[in-house]
Amino acid sequence: MFFFAAALLASAAASANDIYIHAGRVLAEPASGRVLAEQTIVVRHGRIAEVRGGYVDGPGREINLRDKFVLPGxxxxxxxxxxxxxxxxxxxxxxxxxxxxxxxxxxxxxxxxxxxxxxxxxxxxxxxxxxxxxxxxxxxxxxxxxxxxxxxxxxxxxxxxxxxxxxxxxxxxxxxxxxxxxxxxxxxxxxxxxxxxxxxxxxxxxxxxxxxxxxxxxxxxxxxxxxxxxxxxxxxxxxxxxxxxxxxxxxxxxxxxxxxxxxxxxxxxxxxxxxxxxxxxxxxxxxxxxxxxxxxxxxxxxxxxxxxxxxxxxxxxxxxxxxxxxxxxxxxxxxxxxxxxxxxxxxxxxxxxxxxxxxxxxxxxxxxxxxxxxLGLSKEIGSLAPGKLADIVAVDGDPLAAVSELEHVTFVMKAGVVYVDAQD
Ligand SMILES: [Zn+2]
CATH class of the missing domain: 3.20.20.140 (Metal-dependent hydrolases)
Known part of the structure; x- marks a missing residue:
């Protein structure tokens, strides 16, 4: 039953409510430390549906973070x-x-x-x-x-x-x-x-x-x-x-x-x-x-x-x-x-x-x-992986070079809702 529900969720159809975040650089998995360039993070129902290479468009709204460094909330x-x-x-x-x-x-x-x-x-x-x-x-x-x-x-x-x-x-x-x-x-x-x-x-x-x-x-x-x-x-x-x-x-x-x-x-x-x-x-x-x-x-x-x-x-x-x-x-x-x-x-x-x-x-x-x-929340938060809550922040510079960059976040999303967007 659980498998069936998960499969349904994964195949949930793309809709106009989806959000396509175009991210210039992404530290999706802090555990690996790997920084990916030019990715699209697809957000659906407040969660991350997928992280795809390249800038992809779909039926939903696009958020342009192409000149930002993106990481988990x-x-x-x-x-x-x-x-x-x-x-x-x-x-x-x-x-x-x-x-x-x-x-x-x-x-x-x-x-x-x-x-x-x-x-x-x-x-x-x-x-x-x-x-x-x-x-x-x-x-x-x-x-x-x-x-x-x-x-x-x-x-x-x-x-x-x-x-x-x-x-x-x-x-x-x-x-x-x-x-x-x-x-x-x-x-x-x-x-x-x-x-x-x-x-x-x-x-x-x-x-x-x-x-x-x-x-x-x-x-x-x-x-x-x-x-x-x-x-x-x-x-x-x-x-x-x-x-x-x-x-x-x-x-x-x-x-x-x-x-x-x-x-x-x-x-x-x-x-x-x-x-x-x-x-x-x-x-x-x-x-x-x-x-x-x-x-x-x-x-x-x-x-x-x-x-x-x-x-x-x-x-x-x-x-x-x-x-x-x-x-x-x-x-x-x-x-x-x-x-x-x-x-x-x-x-x-x-x-x-x-x-x-x-x-x-x-x-x-x-x-x-x-x-x-x-805090026992690894299944929900901490990385930008499919199925996790869409808690996403971005900064202008590279926090791996200067961690104080994170004192000035320019984009904040929590569970798919945008609270700070420097472009606004
Ligand atoms: Zn205290």
Whole structure:
């Protein structure tokens, strides 16, 4: 039956609704690295029907990208679309409703899509606004990237994902449903997040830079809690990604079976062995490291004293961490932690990955096939192959020569719909 359906789809007749993209140069399969010249990408029902040599015409519309470099839509595996960090963070948490966060998220989603990011993973929110934004984008109500949403981050009570810096009675009213203590309680919270709509489970295994509390960046969950979270999430078909800075946090999370590590600042040789043994991905978020370092060194900085101390401990180490992980053969997925850096500047991460030793092609792989695999979406996105979603971007120059070209995309299509076309 499946074969029959696939055969039907492949033979679906060409129609006036088809789109024929004439592409001067195409990196259709980042895994191979092969650049093809003068290709036609045929888009049908939002998916890629075929990639053919030469400039071919058909009954549908033609899009002229003959002087462009064309590649798959970019994927950012770590963003927070509903806000941008700044001096009003603490006040926003007690003044903005979930509806306010959602409307703000719609603006940042549009900015992110227009920067060439056609899929993102949203790893942690104040409330459930992200699920409404995800669903609204999917329905076509508002423009934005496809969203893999985590909802709330899981944290131990009093840990990094709890609320800090408020009067206890205020904290009690804004505390979220993301806190757990003990293995059974952590399983319960994982199930609750999935019930609320989580596509992926995000945990804060260690302290973080921007939490307004002086508890360092070390491990916070117990081993039993980590294992319970991973087992529960996996049995319900969800991946687990762990925010982790300290060495003990990275290694305990990997031993606990998480599928990926966000940041990974103090990873060591033992971590690299654990990454390679399990096949876990690292999401280095070098752009977040560069951004918090700049904030901490700014005398007018809005950071609280504990956040500033942690920024100076973590930020300057991240590029070297990326270098060590890449040299050690760890699988790298692309993620920026945008909301720290401004939404829409996501592609700056590519140049930082190149500074960490990746070639431009390797950096582009991280942002396409790598992140697609990391998020479990390889069948749908990451390359321009027949049957996959027509997520396509283009730039004027050659990103394999200068990866910063991708900071200025001039064409963006998501699922066959054009959102940016420099010719317009
Ligand atoms: Zn984050």
């Amino acid at each position: 970019l994927i950012d595996s770590h963003v927070h679309l509903c806000h941008e960090n700044g001096p009003n963070d603490r006040m926003n948490r007690v003044t903005m409703t979930a509806a306010d966060w959602a409307i703000q998220g719609a603006r940042f989603a549009n900015i992110t899509l227009r920067a060439g990011f056609t899929t993102v993973a949203n790893l942690g929110d104040e409330n459930d606004a992200i699920f409404a934004l995800r669903n609204g984008i999917e329905r076509g109500d508002v423009p934005g990237p496809r969203i893999v949403a985590a909802g709330h981050v899981l944290s131990p009570h009093g840990g990094d994902g709890d609320v800090h810096g408020y009067r206890p009675d205020v904290a009690a009213t804004i505390r979220r449903s993301n806190l757990c203590s003990g293995a059974d309680d952590c399983s319960r919270v994982v199930r609750n997040q999935i019930q609320r709509g989580a596509d992926i489970i995000k945990i804060v295994a260690t302290g973080s830079v921007l939490a307004d509390v002086a508890q360092g960046v070390g491990l916070q969950f117990t081993d039993a809690e980590l294992q319970a979270i991973v087992q529960t999430a996996h049995r319900m078909g969800r991946r687990v990604t762990a925010h982790a800075h300290s060495t003990d946090g990275v290694n305990a999370a990997l031993r606990g079976g998480v599928d990926s590590i966000e940041h990974g600042t103090f990873l060591d040789d033992a971590s690299i062995k654990l990454f390679k043994a399990s096949g876990a991905y690292l999401v280095p978020t070098l752009l977040a490291g560069a951004t918090v370092t700049a904030w901490a060194n700014d005398p007018e900085s809005f950071l609280s004293a504990p956040a500033k101390a942690k920024a100076l401990e973590v930020g300057p180490k991240m590029l070297e961490m990326g270098r060590r992980a890449h040299a050690g053969g760890v699988k790298i997925a692309f993620g920026t932690d945008a909301s720290v850096a401004k939404h829409g500047t996501n592609a700056r991460e590519l140049s930082l990955l190149v500074q960490a030793g990746l070639t431009p092609l390797e950096a582009i792989r991280a942002a396409t096939v790598g992140s697609a695999d990391h």
